Amino acid sequence: MVQHQSDPSERAALVVAARDSIVKGSRSFATASKLFDAATRERAWLLYAWCRACDDIVDGQDHGHGASHVADAEARVAIIRGKTTAALAGRVVGDMPFDALRVVAAETRLPPRFAHDLIDGFELDAAEWRPRSANDLYRYCYHVAGAVGCMMAVIMGVDPADDDTLDRACDLGIAFQLANIARDIEEDDRVGRCYVPEEWLVEMDIPPGQHMKPPFRDRLVVLARRMAASAALHEASARVGAARLPARARWAVLAAAGIYGDIAREVAARGAHAWDHRVTTSKAAKLGWVGKAGVAALRPVPVTQRDARLWTRPR
Structure with a gap:
């Protein structure tokens, strides 16, 4: 399978969008992330953007706020799973949070099982467990x-x-x-x-x-x-x-x-x-x-x- 490497301008744009996401979604994590060295900080933002987006998609909310009941939660989890699988395989998804995951996974050799374990948690919520x-x-x-x-x-x-x-x-x-x-x-x-x-x-x-x-x-x-x-x-x-x-x-x-x-x-x-x-x-x-x-x-x-x-x- 072809691995798509991000060019510097794409990565920079993803980092900016991910930084905006963490500032909006969690002031506590945003504060703590400033203490990392630059490379780790950017990767933490990229990972956060994906985690935050997945949670928002399943819960029908915006950066952790305004959660509402969604009628198609299981279908949403399936979409998340598909996009995540593509990102972890190195494919460009065309959706900022998932491309952020693609970049950080490639840079750190992130084990895919942890990302899928998180999605398993979203499946529990979708099933009203x-x-x-x-x-x-x-x-x-x-x-x-x-x-x-x-x-x-x-x-x-x-x-x-x-x-x-x-x-x-x-x-x-x-x-x-x-x-x-x-x-x-x-x-x-x-x-x-x-x-x-x-x-x-x-x-x-x-x-x-x-x-x-x-x-x-x-x-x-x-x-x-x-x-x-x-x-x-x-x-x-x-x-x-x-x-x-x-x-x-x-x-x-x-x-x-x-x-x-x-x-x-x-x-x-x-x-x-x-x-x-x-x-x-x-x-x-x-x-x-x-x-x-x-x-x-x-x-x-x-x-x-x-x-x-x-x-x-x-x-």
């Missing part, structure tokens, strides 16, 4: 975020055969997703979604579909804090893996971990008021984490075994 158990929840978090962590690790120079470091990168993605789920319980409920495991709801004696009702709010807080605690464990594991990265990549990852970790911590701290207003991280807090991460990146990290309690991604 719901987690029954904690294991289901972590499997979902892997597909929609942990796989992205693995791709980012490869972009930052991690050997695709280094399973332990990839597990740590996956842990950070799972930590981010758990924070997202805990924060967005009310938003997800408005569009008919629930990622709180059914077994957890049963444990707390919360009837199906009633978890956002006022009588059950205190019980829901227990479950949100459970997610936040799990996110903290995954974040701690990821910090060990971050110590193996090049200096600037380590700085960026630690900043992102702190910024996003604050979301889970704030959800836990707000208790029953966690969903009154969407939890966000202020610009000052983001800059604070940039400074703290810079200091942390200079400190040695004890070599420890990965916590056996953590869910492990499929090989």
Whole structure:
């Protein structure tokens, strides 16, 4: 199969479009990405543009905002799968996010399985899948975020055969997703979604579909804090893996971990008021984490075994 290499002008245009996408879609990730060296930063933007576009296509939203029910979700996933397969094969797609993936995959020899694992997560959402158990929840978090962590690790120079470091990168993605789920319980409920495991709801004696009702709010807080605690464990594991990265990549990852970790911590701290207003991280807090991460990146990290309690991604 013919591999199409991007010319410099095409790549430059893709990088500009990808930068605009991350600024619009995630100020937290945009801030953290500035800490990378130039080449890694551009590749992170290119990968983000593809991830963001796929999520938006499936959810009928714009850069993560205004999610709505779509009647043809499974057909949309099929389109994403086809374009992604073409991009990973080196073919020009003619669609910015997928051509961005083509460029970054060619430059980093990105394993295709991680991209397809992410699309498997979109398929779960398209099928209106719901987690029954904690294991289901972590499997979902892997597909929609942990796989992205693995791709980012490869972009930052991690050997695709280094399973332990990839597990740590996956842990950070799972930590981010758990924070997202805990924060967005009310938003997800408005569009008919629930990622709180059914077994957890049963444990707390919360009837199906009633978890956002006022009588059950205190019980829901227990479950949100459970997610936040799990996110903290995954974040701690990821910090060990971050110590193996090049200096600037380590700085960026630690900043992102702190910024996003604050979301889970704030959800836990707000208790029953966690969903009154969407939890966000202020610009000052983001800059604070940039400074703290810079200091942390200079400190040695004890070599420890990965916590056996953590869910492990499929090989």
